[in-house]
Amino acid sequence: MKQRVGVIGGGQLAWMMADAANALGIELVVQTPNPDDPAVAIATDTILAAVDDAMATAELAKHCNVITFENEFVNLEALFPLEQQGICFYPQLSSLAHLLDKYHQRRFLQGLGLPVPEFADVDLPVFLPDFAQLGYLEFPIVLKSRRLGYDGQGTFILKAPAELEGVMEQMANQPLMIERFVPFERELAIMAARSISGEIITYPLVETQQEQQVCRRVVVTQEFDSSITQQAEAIARTLLESLQVVGIFGIELFLTTDGQLLINEIAPRTHNSGHYTLDACVTSQFEQHLRAVCGLPLGKPQLLADTAVMVNLLGFEHSDSDYLSQRQQMADIPNAHVHWYGKTVSRPGRKLGHVTVLLNQTSPASARSQALDLASTIESIWYP
Incomplete structure (x- = not known):
């Protein structure tokens, strides 16, 4: 059976x-x-x-x-x-209990000794008049809904105290947290899985590029210094071991200008930053997750190409179009893999599909620029 x-x-x-x-x-x-x-x-x-x-x-x-x-x-x-x-x-409910509330997640990670931005709990009606007392926080700051935010929803980057009033009205009665804004060099991510037997594997460290706090591109190269990769892998292993979790996790990171990593957020599931694994890895994140929760041995996470780039196809209008012409043009790009999610309604910002392109025989020096050139080509086809 x-x-x-x-x-x-x-x-x-x-x-x-x-x-x-x-x-x-x-x-x-x-x-x-x-x-x-x-x-x-x-x-x-x-x-x-x-x-x-x-x-x-x-x-x-x-x-x-x-x-x-x-x-x-x-x-x-x-x-x-x-x-x-x-x-x-799987993941176990006890593991999720540490992570679903972003403030609780921050405190849990801090308790493990993992690197996170400075943060605080926020009660906006009290917080607004007392804002000056939080002297360790300087603008810009990041204000986040503690629950249910995704794709930038419920996250606000505020450049001045005057912007708080509008956010207070929009987020009335919702629990919030505040963070120091991290002037990062890049945003990175790593997928990691743990099996029922305790085996842990990590996928390659990747760069994610966001626009309006929504992931637009994931760039997969082998350019990172070993010290940065080792930091990311150590963070992933510490987290999964501490939780004794079963399943795959997406870990979003900030790379600071001095070469240090800070954890942005944890996703206790398959994640947009791992979509490239469908075409670029021996074992996709989706297979890996199923292997973990079903008690099967974990698969190999190795790359099948020197470089890869994944581009999200985001809705830009209210429409019921299937955008077949654009998808066919993107499919004609050499080594391109188009994934269309079959959603019947498009609206601005909605994830409708993604495209992954594999590149071989790329030099480390040019891999990132080639990947970004391909991303621009895809986006010129997709967006009017």
């Missing part, structure tokens, strides 16, 4: 598990609210319900051996009784 994995969430991250699941002989059962969500098309069974509906998750558990997560929009308090009844969740 095939092993069945329940996935809470039916977006593109669950959808991209399909090929790996087929190859491993695993069936996916998805809990998601909308029948047109991407993963519904590839699931063996679907529970149509909100991702934070614990009663639906109890039903999901009847159809699978283990339950995992595509996103963090879950109600942990409602899920803990299910775990106590013997339902298996």
Whole structure:
């Protein structure tokens, strides 16, 4: 009998598990609210319900051996009784409890001795008049919603105290945290997985490029100094070992001008910065995650090309177009792999697909510039 994995969430991250699941002989059962969500098309069974509906998750558990997560929009308090009844969740709920609230995540990481920006809890009605007392924070500062923010939503980079008033109105009654703005040289990311037996693997360290706090490009080269790579791998191993977690994590990092790494955020799941692994690595992040949660040996994370670049295809208009012409043009680029998520509605900023291009025989000196040139070519096709 095939092993069945329940996935809470039916977006593109669950959808991209399909090929790996087929190859491993695993069936996916998805809990998601909308029948047109991407993963519904590839699931063996679907529970149509909100991702934070614990009663639906109890039903999901009847159809699978283990339950995992595509996103963090879950109600942990409602899920803990299910775990106590013997339902298996990977990553474990106790691990997620340290990470879903960004302020709690920061405190947990700090307690492990891992490097993070200076931060503080914030109660805006009290915080605004007392702002001057937080003398260790200078503008610009970063204000974040502690829960449910993604793709830049709920994150504000404020350049002056006067900007706080507008944010206070927009984020009224939401728990917030504040961070020192990090004048980083680059933003980096690393994917890491841990198995049930405790085996840990890390993927190559990559550069991520954001615009309006949304990931636009991921550049995969082998240019980083060994000291930087070793810092990233040590951070990943310390985190996964401390949590004793099972599954794959995405770790977003700031590289400072003096060559140090600071943790930006932790994603306890497959992650946009790891999409390149579908085409550029021996084992994709999606296969690796399924291997981990199903108790299988972890796969090899090695690159299949010298260099790779991944470009997100973001919506730029309200439309129901499938953008077939643009996708065909991008597919004609040598060694390009176009992934279209099958979403029926486009809106500005929505992730509709991504393109990964592999480059071989690139020199370390020119790899990044070649990758960025290709990213520009893709974006000139995609954006009007």
